[in-house]
Every structure is written in structure tokens, then in C-alpha cells.
Amino acid sequence: MPEVKVRPSDYQDTGGEHAPLKGVEALPEDVRQKALSVGIEAERACRSGSFFQMDHSVLFSDSFAEGLEVMSTDEALAKYDWLEGLRWKLVRREADDYTRAAAEHPHHGYFIRALPGAKVQMPLQACLFLEKEGIAQHVHNIVIAEEGSELNIITGCASGHKVRSGLHVGVSEFYIRKNARITFTMIHSWSDQVAVRPRSGALVEEGGTFLSNYVCLKPVGSLQMYPTVWCKGEGALVRMHSVLYAGPGTNLDIGGRVYLEQPHCRAEIISRSITRGGEIIARGHLVGLAPDIKAHLECRGLILGGGGRIYAIPELEGSVEGVDMSHEAAVGKIAEEEIQYLGARGLNSDEAVSMIVRGFLDVDIKGLPEGLKQEIRKAIDASQEAM
Numbered sequence: 001m002p003e004v005k006v007r008p009s010d011y012q013d014t015g016g017e018h019a020p021l022k023g024v025e026a027l028p029e030d031v032r033q034k035a036l037s038v039g040i041e042a043e044r045a046c047r048s049g050s051f052f053q054m055d056h057s058v059l060f061s062d063s064f065a066e067g068l069e070v071m072s073t074d075e076a077l078a079k080y081d082w083l084e085g086l087r088w089k090l091v092r093r094e095a096d097d098y099t100r101a102a103a104e105h106p107h108h109g110y111f112i113r114a115l116p117g118a119k120v121q122m123p124l125q126a127c128l129f130l131e132k133e134g135i136a137q138h139v140h141n142i143v144i145a146e147e148g149s150e151l152n153i154i155t156g157c158a159s160g161h162k163v164r165s166g167l168h169v170g171v172s173e174f175y176i177r178k179n180a181r182i183t184f185t186m187i188h189s190w191s192d193q194v195a196v197r198p199r200s201g202a203l204v205e206e207g208g209t210f211l212s213n214y215v216c217l218k219p220v221g222s223l224q225m226y227p228t229v230w231c232k233g234e235g236a237l238v239r240m241h242s243v244l245y246a247g248p249g250t251n252l253d254i255g256g257r258v259y260l261e262q263p264h265c266r267a268e269i270i271s272r273s274i275t276r277g278g279e280i281i282a283r284g285h286l287v288g289l290a291p292d293i294k295a296h297l298e299c300r301g302l303i304l305g306g307g308g309r310i311y312a313i314p315e316l317e318g319s320v321e322g323v324d325m326s327h328e329a330a331v332g333k334i335a336e337e338e339i340q341y342l343g344a345r346g347l348n349s350d351e352a353v354s355m356i357v358r359g360f361l362d363v364d365i366k367g368l369p370e371g372l373k374q375e376i377r378k379a380i381d382a383s384q385e386a387m
Contacts, residue, residue, distance in 0.1 A: 004222040004251045006195040008101035011136035011167040016055025016107070018131070023060055024050060030161055031129065038156025038187040040127045048122035048152075049112075054129045055137060056107040067118025067149070069111070073140050076111035083111075086142060090173040090201025090228075098169045098197040102138040109139030109171070114149035114180070123152045123185075130159040130166045130194065141172040145180035145208075153182070157196070158189040165193035165221070174202035174210065178233065181209040192219040192249060200225070206233025206262075214242040216252065224253040226283065231258065231265040238267040246278025246308060255283025255313070260293040260323075267293075273301040275308030284327070285315040291322030301331040 021027065024040060031054075041047060048065035052058070053072075063070045077083050093103040110126050128139055145151045159166060168190075176182050182202075190196060204210050210229060229238050240256045258267040269284040286295040301310035312329035 004195075004224070004253070006167060006222070008097055008136055008138075008167060008169070012132070012134050013105050013136050016057065016132050016135050016137070018054050018057040018059060020057070021052075021059045023062065024052070027052070027059075031131070034158050034160065034189065035127050035129070035156060038127065038158050038189050039154040039185070040125050040156045046122070047125045048120050049124040051110045051112070051124075051126040052129065053108055053110070053127070053139065054131050055135055058108050061110070065118075065120050065122065067115040068120050068124065069113040069115070070124065071111050073109040073111045073142055074106075076142070083142065086144075086173065086175065087140065088173075090203060090230075091171050091199050095199065099171060099199050101136070102140055102169050102171045102199070105136075105138050106140055107138050109141040111142050112151065112153065113144040114146060114151045116146040116148055118146075118149045120149070120151050123154045126153065126155045128155070128157045128168065128170065130163050130168060130190075132166075133163050134165055136167040136169070138169045139171065141170065142175075143172065143182060143184070144175045145177060145182045147177040148179050149177070150181045151183070153184045155184070155186045156189070157186065159191045159194055163191050163194070165191070166195070168194065168196045170198045170200075172198065172200040174200070176202065176204045176208035176210050178205045179207040180205070181211075183211040183213075185213040186215070188214075188216040188220065188223070189218040190220040193221045195221050196223040196225075198225040198227070200227035202227065202229040202238075204229060204231050204233065204236040204238060207235045208233060209237045210239075212238075212240045212256075214254065216254075217243065217245040219247055220250055220252070222251040222253075226253075226255045226257065228257045229259070229267075231260045231262060231267065234262040235264045236260075236262065237265070240269045242271040242282075244271065244273045244280055244282070246273070246275045246280050248277030250278035252278065253281040253283070255281070255285070257285040257287065258295065259287045259289060260295060261289045263290050263292045265290065265293045267295040269296075270298045271300070273299070273310055274304060275301070275310055276304045277308045279309045281311045281313065283313045283315075286317065286325055286327075288316075288318040288323035288325050289320065291320055294324045296325070297327035299329040303331065303333055
């Protein structure tokens, strides 16, 4: 299936400025409700820090936890001379039209850093929001977990109720230092003509862990992302999970690639996809470059009433003796006997289908903090009626 292409020049690059606010509670009610649907809570007790960008303006950024830094990328670049050496190291400026637009016309983005040894258990909540119709938002995010630290992040990306079209380009670079851990959960809720182009890279050092979870269960025009992770240290662990729904008119091209470069590295890429009239490409590429690595790739899709298409494209690449790599892919429908089984226990057809779909999407993500699990469950629950 050909890539859905959009031109950054077709969207407005100026005019997206807003006045700063004191916090989530100061957001307009409609914006606050939309942010809540992607995991952004108003209660300070629910978070370790906050970052909120609307169009081209950072409205607020706060840290409530010891050893945690949160600010705009521009502010961080002015504060730390060494940061320039990390920017554009994992994602190339010239990778495509979208990265070039982000390099030439940057609109802030967030800088999140856990200092050495800091264990930030409560989720940090970041939101990238489109409020102006037809605007382009180019953000560059940098996330660093220093040696022995831990970060839990919820990024909720969304558009306002009056926005139909727009372009979001999110360049994100993650650095997971020795024995550090990042859990990154991204929940999207866009409009049906918004084009979304995340561009991400991550580097995981010895004993480091990178857990990346992506949830997109609301309409979007087109979304294309293919994050790449390099396991540079022995014993590095990467898990990438995605939960996707595509209604009519939606085009999702989602995947990920992991390079396992040192012995005893482990990786897992798992996707769950449902289409009801939309098109989904579920990709995955695991590259084993060292002995004694273990990796698994799993793509499963359901086609419900209304048709649509799902392409499952798993790739395994091993180049040394001693790699252990596997994959499985399946695309199908809900089995009639499952509906009949639940019907015999008192559920009507719609209730049975809803229960099966909920179970299909509720992926058991190992190592995910309970707070982040609850956010994913809430996103699934909120999408049940529309699905």
C-alpha cells in the first residue's frame, strides 16, 4: 500500500502563539476535557511533572519530583551546552520532508531528564495540542534517563474540537543510560483530517530498559511512524507495543525497528490492530547483530463490519550464530463460536463483540506501572462506543 504523503508547506507555520498559563487547571474547559481523554490529569497528586504545548507555544512546564527536570527544548539548549551534541544524533535532519521541516521551522518541544539515580515513580504528563485550524506543529523532544534512574511518561497528543485539519511532526530522541529505565506511553486523539508524523530514535546502554507503548483509538487522517531503537549495551531490553483502531477514512502506518547489537539484549514488538473501514500497516523489524540475543515480533489484526485492510509485515534479520528470534502474524475476524459462547451466557451480539474487542486490545504490557495501565484501559473504554 503506498504511503500517504502530505506537504508541510500546505500548512500554516505561523500564528500559533498563546499566552502562558499557570497549570492544567487554568486551561479552558474544552481543552482540559480533551487533554483528560489522553491521560492528562488536573490533580497534582497524579503526576510528577507537567508539560503543555499548544500549537507553537509552551503554556507551562513544571517538575514536582526531586531529580526531575522538565522544560522546553529551547530552554534546555540555552541552559546546557552539551545538549547540542545529542540533538539530531538519533534522528537525521535530512531523513525526510518532515524532519527537514522540524529542523528549519522548530516549535519548541519538551526536554525531560531524570538525574543519576533518581527514581521518578509517578507519571510525568506531557501534552502536545493543536488548537488552530490548518496549522503545522514541528516539535523536537529530548528525553534522558541518566545512569540508574527511572522515568515514567504519559504523552497525550490531541487536537481541539474545532480543528479538522493540521500537521503534527514530533521528533523525539531518547537516551537510556546504564541501568536506567524509561516507560513511555503515547496516547493520541486527533481529528479526522489531521496528518501525524512522529519521528523517533532511542539509544539503550548496558542494562537499560526502554518500554514504549502507543495507543491510537480515535479518528485521524493519516499517521505514519517507524521508531528505531539501538541496543548499544549488553543486556539492554526493549519492548514496543501498539494498540490501533482505524475507522473509515483513517490510514495508519505503524511499526518499529530494533537493532540488538550486544550479547544478552532482548526485544519485543507487539501490535493489536482493528479496522472498521480504515487501512492499517503493522510493521516490525528485528535485527540480531550479536550472539545470545532474544527477540520476538507479533502482529495481530481484526477486520470488523465495514471492511478495511490490514497489512502485517514482520521482518527478522540475523547475521551471527546464536541469535534466537521469532515472529507470528495473524489477520482475521471474530470467531462466530466465541459470540455464540457468550450469547449462551446471557450477552446479546453487540455486548459479546464489545467484550471480545476489549479483550483483544487489552494487551498485557509487562513492567508497566499500574497508573499507566489504567490510562491505557481508560483509552480503550472511551473508544468502545465509537467502535
